[in-house]
Amino acid sequence: MSIIADRLNRISPSQTIVISTKARALKAAGRNIISLSAGEPDFRTPDNIAQAAMKAIEGGQTRYTDVAGTPELRKAVAERFRLDSGLDYTAEEVIVSTGGKQIIYNAMMATLNPGDEAIIPAPCWVSYPDIVTLAEGTPVIVPCKRENGFKLTAQELEAAITPRTKWVFLNSPCNPTGAAYSAQDLRPLCDVLLRHPHIWIFTDDIYAKLTYDGFRPATFVEVEPRLRPRTVTMNGVSKAYAMTGWRIGFSGAPIELTKAMNKLQGQSTSNTCSIAQAAAVEALTGPQDF
Known part of the structure; x- marks a missing residue:
């Protein structure tokens, strides 16, 4: 056996x-x-962020923190959400995890029951379906057409929804296609989701700052604030700040779900690295010209 x-x-x-x-x-x-x-940047973590980590070590910030992250970092995350996308999350609605992947794992493990479905536009990041499956959910893969720029359309979303649908994933800009959704792109998807109040939205914005030619991707709650009570907005410092090895991801979500994710994380990894958290505070609150 x-x-x-x-x-x-x-x-x-x-x-x-x-x-x-x-x-x-x-x-x-x-x-x-x-x-x-x-998704590994080919440049180093900025010096001011690295210096903040060394200062944290010298200052003795080497002990356990709150499971959901230090108050300073959670406040910095909430402020960065506000500055970047106009999102109004409180520090209590923020959780910090070991990379964005743990945010996804926490959210799915905390919410999915056997048979619940999660809609995943494809091509997609390879871990979404397996995390859903591990949480005993059913991934529903929706192929997105090349002629639509590999973006999910409102018609494709509507056709994939069933009474068992609990989540819709959206990764913008997308790994691996690079497809990025403007506010105009998201508006029809928001309209579909408003008609289906049983569905939650997981928006993975980890690549949001890696855009070019003046384009800025939008995010769901920014476009449609009425979706806020059932949306998880995930981001992190890995890509934009060249901090993949520091392992810091975070999310803003309704307090009930954030508390459930915190409960789960408290019985798995507990808090993320205290030194990496201090570096992330500098990343989010320090100079952004990098």
């Missing part, structure tokens, strides 16, 4: 990690490798 739980047989290893590991092995063997696997 195998010691491995059945739930692990329902998911695959992270393909991002598999490819990244292979690329590192080939580089170590002397091969000239360009890895297109992980």
